[in-house]
Amino acid sequence: NAVIKEIGRLREISFRHVGEGSGEKRDIDSYDFYYKHLIIWDDEALEIAGAYRIGDCKEIVEDYGVKGLYTSTLFDFDEKFKVYFEQGLELGRSFVQPKYWNSRALDYLWQGIGAYVKAHPQIRYLFGPVSLSDSFTPQAKALLIYFYTHYFGTSEQWVKHKARYKLNKEMKNYCQEIFCGHDYRVDQRILKEELSYMGYTIPTLYKQYAEVCEEGGVQFLDFGYDKQFNYCIDGFILVDVNLMKESKRKRYIG
Numbered sequence: 001n002a003v004i005k006e007i008g009r010l011r012e013i014s015f016r017h018v019g020e021g022s023g024e025k026r027d028i029d030s031y032d033f034y035y036k037h038l039i040i041w042d043d044e045a046l047e048i049a050g051a052y053r054i055g056d057c058k059e060i061v062e063d064y065g066v067k068g069l070y071t072s073t074l075f076d077f078d079e080k081f082k083v084y085f086e087q088g089l090e091l092g093r094s095f096v097q098p099k100y101w102n103s104r105a106l107d108y109l110w111q112g113i114g115a116y117v118k119a120h121p122q123i124r125y126l127f128g129p130v131s132l133s134d135s136f137t138p139q140a141k142a143l144l145i146y147f148y149t150h151y152f153g154t155s156e157q158w159v160k161h162k163a164r165y166k167l168n169k170e171m172k173n174y175c176q177e178i179f180c181g182h183d184y185r186v187d188q189r190i191l192k193e194e195l196s197y198m199g200y201t202i203p204t205l206y207k208q209y210a211e212v213c214e215e216g217g218v219q220f221l222d223f224g225y226d227k228q229f230n231y232c233i234d235g236f237i238l239v240d241v242n243l244m245k246e247s248k249r250k251r252y253i254g
Contacts, residue, residue, distance in 0.1 A: 011027040013098070015230075053070075075159050129236060139171075144203075150179070165233055
Protein backbone atom coordinates (compact mmCIF):
# COMPACT_ATOMS: atom_id res chain seq x y z
CA ASN A 1 0.00 0.00 0.00
CA ALA A 2 1.59 3.25 -1.21
CA VAL A 3 -0.08 5.40 1.47
CA ILE A 4 1.19 3.17 4.31
CA LYS A 5 4.70 3.25 2.81
CA GLU A 6 4.62 7.05 2.67
CA ILE A 7 3.30 7.28 6.24
CA GLY A 8 6.14 4.98 7.32
CA ARG A 9 8.76 7.10 5.53
CA LEU A 10 7.48 10.39 7.00
CA ARG A 11 7.12 8.85 10.46
CA GLU A 12 10.75 7.79 10.49
CA ILE A 13 11.93 11.24 9.36
CA SER A 14 9.79 12.96 12.01
CA PHE A 15 10.80 10.61 14.84
CA ARG A 16 14.52 10.89 14.06
CA HIS A 17 14.25 14.67 14.47
CA VAL A 18 13.50 14.10 18.15
CA GLY A 19 15.94 11.24 18.79
CA GLU A 20 13.43 8.43 18.27
CA GLY A 21 12.63 6.16 15.33
CA SER A 22 13.16 2.54 14.34
CA GLY A 23 16.47 3.10 12.53
CA GLU A 24 14.92 1.63 9.37
CA LYS A 25 14.18 3.41 6.08
CA ARG A 26 10.49 3.38 7.00
CA ASP A 27 8.75 2.98 10.35
CA ILE A 28 6.16 0.34 9.44
CA ASP A 29 4.99 -2.73 11.33
CA SER A 30 2.37 -5.46 10.88
CA TYR A 31 -0.20 -3.48 12.91
CA ASP A 32 -0.28 -0.76 10.25
CA PHE A 33 -2.16 -3.03 7.88
CA TYR A 34 -5.27 -3.53 10.03
CA TYR A 35 -5.26 -0.39 12.21
CA LYS A 36 -6.93 2.77 10.87
CA HIS A 37 -4.94 5.91 10.03
CA LEU A 38 -6.02 9.50 10.53
CA ILE A 39 -4.18 11.63 7.98
CA ILE A 40 -3.72 15.39 7.65
CA TRP A 41 -3.40 16.19 3.96
CA ASP A 42 -1.90 19.43 2.60
CA ASP A 43 -3.94 20.28 -0.50
CA GLU A 44 -1.44 22.82 -1.77
CA ALA A 45 1.76 20.82 -1.33
CA LEU A 46 -0.10 17.57 -2.16
CA GLU A 47 1.51 15.69 0.71
CA ILE A 48 0.77 14.15 4.11
CA ALA A 49 1.48 16.67 6.89
CA GLY A 50 0.92 14.25 9.76
CA ALA A 51 -0.93 11.15 10.91
CA TYR A 52 -2.21 9.22 13.93
CA ARG A 53 -2.68 5.45 14.07
CA ILE A 54 -5.89 4.38 15.79
CA GLY A 55 -7.31 0.98 16.64
CA ASP A 56 -10.82 0.07 17.80
CA CYS A 57 -9.85 -2.29 20.61
CA LYS A 58 -13.10 -4.25 20.75
CA GLU A 59 -12.85 -5.11 17.04
CA ILE A 60 -9.13 -5.90 17.21
CA VAL A 61 -9.40 -8.12 20.31
CA GLU A 62 -12.36 -9.99 18.75
CA ASP A 63 -10.39 -10.60 15.53
CA TYR A 64 -6.83 -11.10 16.83
CA GLY A 65 -6.98 -11.44 20.62
CA VAL A 66 -5.14 -9.09 23.02
CA LYS A 67 -1.92 -9.83 21.10
CA GLY A 68 -3.49 -7.99 18.18
CA LEU A 69 -3.04 -4.70 20.07
CA TYR A 70 0.24 -2.89 19.45
CA THR A 71 0.41 -1.87 23.12
CA SER A 72 0.58 -5.57 24.11
CA THR A 73 4.12 -5.67 22.68
CA LEU A 74 5.18 -3.10 25.31
CA PHE A 75 2.80 -3.64 28.25
CA ASP A 76 1.21 -6.52 30.13
CA PHE A 77 -2.48 -6.08 30.98
CA ASP A 78 -4.16 -7.28 34.16
CA GLU A 79 -7.57 -8.95 33.73
CA LYS A 80 -9.18 -5.91 35.41
CA PHE A 81 -7.93 -3.63 32.63
CA LYS A 82 -9.49 -5.71 29.88
CA VAL A 83 -12.94 -4.14 30.45
CA TYR A 84 -11.40 -0.98 28.93
CA PHE A 85 -10.93 -2.82 25.62
CA GLU A 86 -14.71 -2.96 25.20
CA GLN A 87 -14.91 0.85 24.98
CA GLY A 88 -11.33 1.65 24.06
CA LEU A 89 -9.54 3.31 21.16
CA GLU A 90 -5.79 2.73 21.03
CA LEU A 91 -3.79 5.74 19.82
CA GLY A 92 -0.16 5.74 18.74
CA ARG A 93 2.57 6.43 16.20
CA SER A 94 1.46 10.05 15.88
CA PHE A 95 3.70 12.38 13.92
CA VAL A 96 3.72 15.77 12.27
CA GLN A 97 6.35 16.44 9.59
CA PRO A 98 9.02 18.86 10.99
CA LYS A 99 8.14 21.49 8.37
CA TYR A 100 4.58 21.61 9.82
CA TRP A 101 5.62 21.85 13.49
CA ASN A 102 4.61 25.51 13.70
CA SER A 103 1.23 24.90 12.08
CA ARG A 104 -2.06 23.63 13.55
CA ALA A 105 -1.48 20.11 12.18
CA LEU A 106 -1.50 18.39 15.60
CA ASP A 107 -4.68 20.22 16.55
CA TYR A 108 -6.31 19.03 13.32
CA LEU A 109 -5.28 15.46 14.14
CA TRP A 110 -6.98 15.79 17.53
CA GLN A 111 -10.08 17.08 15.76
CA GLY A 112 -9.91 13.95 13.61
CA ILE A 113 -9.81 11.77 16.74
CA GLY A 114 -12.77 13.76 18.10
CA ALA A 115 -14.73 13.20 14.89
CA TYR A 116 -14.04 9.45 15.12
CA VAL A 117 -15.18 9.35 18.76
CA LYS A 118 -18.34 11.30 17.86
CA ALA A 119 -19.12 8.83 15.08
CA HIS A 120 -18.47 5.86 17.43
CA PRO A 121 -20.24 6.84 20.69
CA GLN A 122 -19.43 3.47 22.28
CA ILE A 123 -15.83 4.68 22.71
CA ARG A 124 -15.22 6.09 26.16
CA TYR A 125 -11.48 5.52 26.66
CA LEU A 126 -8.43 6.58 24.66
CA PHE A 127 -5.15 4.92 25.52
CA GLY A 128 -1.71 4.13 24.19
CA PRO A 129 2.02 4.78 24.55
CA VAL A 130 3.36 8.36 24.66
CA SER A 131 7.09 8.45 24.05
CA LEU A 132 9.86 10.38 25.73
CA SER A 133 12.98 10.68 23.59
CA ASP A 134 16.29 9.17 24.72
CA SER A 135 17.85 12.57 23.92
CA PHE A 136 16.57 13.76 27.34
CA THR A 137 19.20 13.50 30.08
CA PRO A 138 18.58 11.05 32.97
CA GLN A 139 17.72 14.03 35.23
CA ALA A 140 15.21 15.45 32.70
CA LYS A 141 13.58 12.03 32.28
CA ALA A 142 13.38 11.60 36.05
CA LEU A 143 11.71 15.00 36.51
CA LEU A 144 9.11 14.31 33.81
CA ILE A 145 8.31 10.77 34.95
CA TYR A 146 8.20 11.72 38.63
CA PHE A 147 5.87 14.66 37.91
CA TYR A 148 3.44 12.72 35.69
CA THR A 149 3.44 9.70 38.01
CA HIS A 150 2.87 11.90 41.07
CA TYR A 151 -0.05 13.88 39.61
CA PHE A 152 -1.53 11.36 37.16
CA GLY A 153 -0.42 7.98 38.52
CA THR A 154 -2.49 5.30 40.23
CA SER A 155 -1.83 2.68 42.88
CA GLU A 156 -3.57 0.09 40.64
CA GLN A 157 -1.20 -2.22 38.77
CA TRP A 158 -3.50 -2.82 35.80
CA VAL A 159 -0.84 -2.09 33.19
CA LYS A 160 2.84 -2.94 33.56
CA HIS A 161 5.60 -2.16 31.07
CA LYS A 162 7.65 -5.20 30.07
CA ALA A 163 10.89 -3.20 30.65
CA ARG A 164 9.81 -0.90 33.48
CA TYR A 165 11.48 2.40 34.26
CA LYS A 166 12.24 2.73 37.95
CA LEU A 167 13.47 5.86 39.68
CA ASN A 168 16.50 5.02 41.80
CA LYS A 169 16.74 6.42 45.33
CA GLU A 170 19.09 9.23 44.32
CA MET A 171 16.80 10.43 41.50
CA LYS A 172 13.72 10.12 43.71
CA ASN A 173 15.34 12.29 46.40
CA TYR A 174 16.41 14.79 43.72
CA CYS A 175 12.79 15.08 42.47
CA GLN A 176 11.31 15.30 45.96
CA GLU A 177 13.65 18.20 46.78
CA ILE A 178 12.72 20.11 43.61
CA PHE A 179 8.92 19.71 43.64
CA CYS A 180 6.55 20.92 46.36
CA GLY A 181 4.44 17.77 45.83
CA HIS A 182 0.98 19.18 46.60
CA ASP A 183 0.17 21.82 43.94
CA TYR A 184 -0.06 20.82 40.27
CA ARG A 185 0.29 24.35 38.85
CA VAL A 186 3.27 25.23 41.07
CA ASP A 187 5.05 21.98 40.24
CA GLN A 188 4.27 22.32 36.54
CA ARG A 189 5.97 25.72 36.61
CA ILE A 190 8.96 24.21 38.44
CA LEU A 191 9.12 21.39 35.87
CA LYS A 192 9.11 23.90 32.98
CA GLU A 193 11.85 25.99 34.62
CA GLU A 194 14.09 23.02 35.45
CA LEU A 195 13.73 21.58 31.94
CA SER A 196 14.41 25.02 30.47
CA TYR A 197 17.74 25.22 32.37
CA MET A 198 18.65 21.91 30.71
CA GLY A 199 17.58 23.10 27.26
CA TYR A 200 14.34 21.10 27.08
CA THR A 201 10.59 21.70 27.09
CA ILE A 202 7.74 19.41 28.20
CA PRO A 203 6.97 17.09 25.24
CA THR A 204 3.89 18.36 23.40
CA LEU A 205 1.78 15.23 23.79
CA TYR A 206 2.49 14.97 27.53
CA LYS A 207 1.37 18.57 27.93
CA GLN A 208 -1.73 18.12 25.76
CA TYR A 209 -2.95 14.86 27.31
CA ALA A 210 -2.51 16.23 30.83
CA GLU A 211 -4.67 19.27 30.05
CA VAL A 212 -7.51 17.58 28.16
CA CYS A 213 -9.65 16.36 31.10
CA GLU A 214 -11.04 17.35 34.45
CA GLU A 215 -9.25 15.92 37.50
CA GLY A 216 -9.17 12.11 37.42
CA GLY A 217 -9.82 11.92 33.69
CA VAL A 218 -6.21 11.29 32.68
CA GLN A 219 -3.88 8.64 34.10
CA PHE A 220 -0.29 7.64 33.39
CA LEU A 221 -0.30 3.96 34.38
CA ASP A 222 3.35 2.97 33.84
CA PHE A 223 6.63 3.86 32.14
CA GLY A 224 9.27 1.72 30.46
CA TYR A 225 11.99 1.43 27.81
CA ASP A 226 11.17 0.71 24.16
CA LYS A 227 14.21 -1.13 22.78
CA GLN A 228 12.72 -1.26 19.27
CA PHE A 229 12.32 2.51 19.23
CA ASN A 230 15.81 3.85 19.92
CA TYR A 231 15.46 3.23 23.69
CA CYS A 232 12.90 5.99 24.18
CA ILE A 233 10.68 5.73 27.25
CA ASP A 234 6.97 5.00 26.78
CA GLY A 235 4.37 6.23 29.21
CA PHE A 236 1.02 4.45 29.10
CA ILE A 237 -1.74 7.07 29.00
CA LEU A 238 -5.43 6.45 29.71
CA VAL A 239 -8.02 9.17 28.95
CA ASP A 240 -11.69 9.02 30.00
CA VAL A 241 -13.63 10.87 27.28
CA ASN A 242 -16.56 11.34 29.69
CA LEU A 243 -14.33 13.54 31.85
CA MET A 244 -13.06 15.83 29.08
CA LYS A 245 -13.09 19.53 29.92
CA GLU A 246 -16.09 21.21 28.31
CA SER A 247 -13.88 23.58 26.29
CA LYS A 248 -11.87 20.63 24.89
CA ARG A 249 -15.02 18.63 24.15
CA LYS A 250 -16.45 21.56 22.15
CA ARG A 251 -13.17 22.03 20.31
CA TYR A 252 -12.48 18.41 19.40
CA ILE A 253 -15.78 16.52 19.52
CA GLY A 254 -18.35 19.31 19.01
